[in-house]
Amino acid sequence: MKKTSTLSASLLVALGVSLALPVSTLAQNGPSTSIASFDKALVNWYNLSPEVEQVQGVSVNRVYQELLPTRTPKRKMVVAVIDSGIDILHEDLQGRIWTNAKEIAGNGLDDDNNGYVDDVHGWGFLGNAKGEDIKFETYEFVRILRKLQLTYGHYPSLQKVPVAKQQEYKQYAAAKKAYDEELAKQQKNQQSLANFSQVLAKVEGIIAQHLGKKDFTLAELKGITTASEDVLRARAWLVGRYDLGYTPYSFQRMLETSDLFLNQHLNLTYDPRSTIIGDNPEDIQDRQYGNSNVTGPRPDHGTPVAGVIAGVRNNQIGIDGIAQDVEIMALRAVPQGDERDKDIALAIRYAVDNGAHIINMSFGKSFSAQRSLVDEATAYAESKNVLIVHAAGNDASNIDEAANYPTKKRTDGTLASNWLEVGANARLLDENLCGEFSNYGKLTVDLFAPGVDIISLAPGNQYHKMDGTSFASPVVSGVAALVWAYYPELTAVELKEVLLASTVQHPKQKVYQPNLASANKRKVAFTALSKTGGIVNAYQAMLLAEKKVAEKGVKN
Template sequence: MSIPLSFRLRLAALGLLLPTLASAQTVTAPAPPSAVTLAGPQWYLLDPQKDGVMGVSALRAYAELLQGRTSTPVTVAIIDAGIDTAHTDLKRLLWRNTKEIAGNGQDDDQNGYVDDVHGWSFLGGPDGRNVDIDTYEDTRVLARLQPRFQGKTRATVPAAQRADYDLYLKAKKTYDEKVKENTQRLKEIGEAYTENQQGAEAVKQALKVSSLDTATLHHPPTQDPELLAVTNGLYQNLKQAGYPSLEAVLAEIKEALTDTKNQLDYSLNLKFDPRGVVQDHPNDVKERRYGNKDLYGPEPSHGTHVAGIIGADRTNALGILGLADNVRLMAVRAVPNGDERDKDVANAIRYAVDNGASIINMSFGKYYSPQRPVVEEAIRYAGTKGVLLVHSAGNESKNMDQETQYPAPVFRNGQRIPNMITVGASARQNNADLVAEFSNYGRHAVDVFAPGNQIYSTVPGSLYANKSGTSMAAPVVTGIAAVLKSYFPTLTATQLKSIILQSAQPTHTQVHQPGTKKLLDFRELSGTGGIVNLYRAVELAQRQTAQ
């Protein structure tokens, strides 16, 4: 899963370190919704002209264009790490395999998957165990090729093996870079955690409070000028970063610390291979009947968040509003903590297509694809069935015109994939920071941008959180596609793609090129040069279907 954290740490006003993280989250319990509570956290539903933020005009589209219109159910597959199917804001919207009898241990519909009532996991074993952490693809490539090529030069390698030798050198380079980066990151985050923890304890003791949340820091129980300066600085910093408390910052840093250690211990471990859990044949790309029914998995936070953006219940007076109002969410687990395997991705796409998905969300990606042909075959198969694929562009601040991320937006023959949209992440304000600093981009490789910074959605336990990443931008586009397909059911996958791209809101704002302070026209960062907009998309769909 290509969802790396941005571990760049900045010095806060008080000398305490607060992180700027590409997957920062703030967890809250559900609250009864109102126009204010729904629109406030969910800025991405708002309208640029009416509300002054760079949302997708969803609330306006429902109020002005879709009110009173008839919709039909649309099945959307979410290929991800898992979904909390018991979430109060999701459970009513789950896709249901009506041919399968839940819990009877039999393959009632004879599709090869036992008890696949709401979807399937290609990361589970028949004994109920599940893959959590897996290796990165360059780790796997290096582990496979190093015994053949270590210590050799290209001149000493037979000509027939030089392509593999070149791949070995490339994988070794990126692998070594990741080891070095994560080793340094582990040191820095460990120091940041210690410093934040000690600073927090000192302030709590001085204030005689048990928690440093924004309410306490905004009105601290002290008249001491020095303490007031400290608390005000902390308050401003937390508000700016979107955290409810310093404890939430500490939890985020601790999570980052654990994640980085896991990368070094497992994802970058040449000897680690968790695939025995699945009990399949990893190199047999034609094998399809493996996995289990566990859709939750070890860590479903990412997939649950994605699901809520697409289709959280709009009728239950709880939590948030999903973009689509008549959707069936199908969970397909194929993305571990690490890099997804091509075989699993291909099988996940085929499973979704065969079970009636019209749109597939793919918030994952990687930079090596050793079994690329089998993924492309599955994508072509989806195309023949009229299924639209929506893919996140990645979070490494890279120019995708210069480096390929997989699944790539083009087939190996150079043909652009007609039924796939690649999505970069934009932010709330129409200023130099309109492009999320972590987002990949590319005039040719990235089709369009969508809100992906500080996106409020569902997380496990019937809770809600802010997360950031192109993983959040892709489901915004998926949700828009689902709305269009629901209200205009005759639209094909290629027509959906065309309408979404043509209706994107163009902007020529001078923005920071991701990963730099260089300014350039937002138009240069994607094929459309725009941000998706549901209102404009519905208008265009109305015109096209009326002809």
């Protein structure tokens, strides 16, 4: 899932930058081998309770402490994580990775005849049988433009296009507009970053000369005392940048991502799909591709998503995931760039056919070229009693109005009844409760969940602090798995209704409406930002699930 940045909004304004980064980079510093390096108040805060600890977590610890000491779950839950790839060897996911019991690892055969060879822990839809994998992709509007520009590029207006072709021309025109705007923005960003780099180099050179060393700490910077006005000015400027959110790590990530935007995401000639996979991305029947590598070249996004859901609890290392009796089915279908609708549709169908109860989808885009493929797949999941949980996105947009795919609303106007759309909230009950990046929508976003300052897993037995609805979505998936393990008598739709009806409400709380583009913040009621106006709560959901199941005449 794209959008929002690794630096604070105030620093971005100061830089003149509107650069969008993958959610997995939304941290000021790099990964750490231990959670001890993070603020203790942030570790596992999403598991805490508004009633007990006065933070806006989802009361998971309270469930385990008060409701479940003498109970055992009725079933093991399988949550399919459709994402960028997962480090299934991570120390905090051991015993939590789904295994296809019908498949014999490494024998090169499709033992269970499900169409996938050696799919022991899931499937990678971004590679080929030779082990080659797609890491970067273009945006969907780039692919649409590339496909249609030769046909429609010479038409001056819609009126000149034959009536039978006007709908396709509109898609072309929208893609062209998005491309032109994004390209101009990223070129401007690149220049702003280059200008900042020049000033930064000069300032750091002055400080390095004063201190007699090139590498210095923030404490050493702040401790400088001198009569030199040049050094004091350099010190003040650099300290000011740190105060706004600058770190060398985050700025380097911005530089790298700026190059990525221009060289891959927005490059009309970049087409890794044709060289690595060679399929027809528009034909759902052309499915003889992929490989059993569920980690892939960029597990930096799917790994923390899996950690929030299923990180081993109380093992004295790392974090505590939400659901204890759960296995993660790893489905790699999201490159760095926009995912293909066909891959997502096939991943959904794989999850349903291979026993997933819940599908977590922490990705999104503004165009959908083969939307019907995903609509058909979600309808299939709906028919098979599978719950879908989707991250609302990180554009600070009202997605009642702005396009955001995939979506619960299908092309025929019907709504997927098994779908939950999730926005991101912060830890404290104040005006910053809603994540400044989070998409919202009174009609489209169902509820909120913790997605700010989330500490979760990073590849290679590391940990990282991140922001994004990408991490709010697995909070809801984790809560859903926790509740459904004890109340499997509920259908997916009934479980969804339980989660919606049991949200924690803050009817008087005014919050800053997400708006990354403006320094002028506007306050709105938190209840106005989603359908329920509340935050998912595991404790209240368990109580309501108990009541619902009793009403169905089932004893627990």
